[in-house]
Amino acid sequence: MPLSTSHDKIRLKLSMLWIFVVANYLYCDVLSLMDPPFLRALLQGGPPGLTMTESFLLYAGFLMEIPMAMIVVSRLLEHRANRWLNLVAASLMTMVQIGSFWMGTGPTLHYVFFSAVEIGTLLVIAFTAWHWKPSSDREISNNTPIAQVQA
Numbered sequence: 175m176p177l178s179t180s181h182d183k184i185r186l187k188l189s190m191l192w193i194f195v196v197a198n199y200l201y202c203d204v205l206s207l208m209d210p211p212f213l214r215a216l217l218q219g220g221p222p223g224l225t226m227t228e229s230f231l232l233y234a235g236f237l238m239e240i241p242m243a244m245i246v247v248s249r250l251l252e253h254r255a256n257r258w259l260n261l262v263a264a265s266l267m268t269m270v271q272i273g274s275f276w277m278g279t280g281p282t283l284h285y286v287f288f289s290a291v292e293i294g295t296l297l298v299i300a301f302t303a304w305h306w307k308p309s310s311d312r313e314i315s316n317n318t319p320i321a322q323v324q325a
Contacts, residue, residue, distance in 0.1 A: 181253055184306050188248035188260055191299050195267070195292055196241050202288035209282055224277055241267055253308055260303035264296045271296070 206212050212221065220226040244263050248256060271293055275281050281289070 179309065181309060184302065185249050185256065188256075188299060188302060189245050191295055191302070192241050192244040192248060195295050195299075196245065198288050198292050198295070199238065199241070202285060202292075205284050205288075206282070209284075212282070221277070237270060253306065257303045257306050261300055264300040264303065268293055268296045268300070 207216075215221040216226070220230075224230070240263050244260065247259055251259065271289055275289070
């Protein structure tokens with residue numbers, strides 16, 4: 175199914191970027207579970223200065239729901255709301271990712287690597303949303319005959 179408007183292409187791009195960010199979050203977390211000092215800290219209740227309570231886990235769940243919801247939201251919302259939600263979500267998640275460097279046991283090499291990829295992708299999302307302009311009165315579909323466009 176061909177994408178019919180530039181808005182469709184931008185929606186797809188934003189959705190795919192959010193999928194990429196979520197996949198990086200998940201794989202970084204999987205690798206973190208293989209890090210012996212981090213795993214020992216988790217088994218003892220959490221990294222230093224960070225207690226794994228039900229409230230903390232619920233908050234973390236809410237936070238991670240944002241990028242997962244943006245996968246769908248980016249495809250469904252109209253331009254204005256879509257643009258602003260992508261800007262806000264990407265900015266918030268960038269601040270959270272940067273702030274995570276000062277939590278727990280400190281960043282490991284794999285965590286720094288994945289964080290750089292995640293922050294870079296979030297910046298691309300914000301840049302794409304920021305530069306996403308409203309369309310003219312009508313978009314030209316790939317299937318629209320030239321005669322109709324010129325009329």
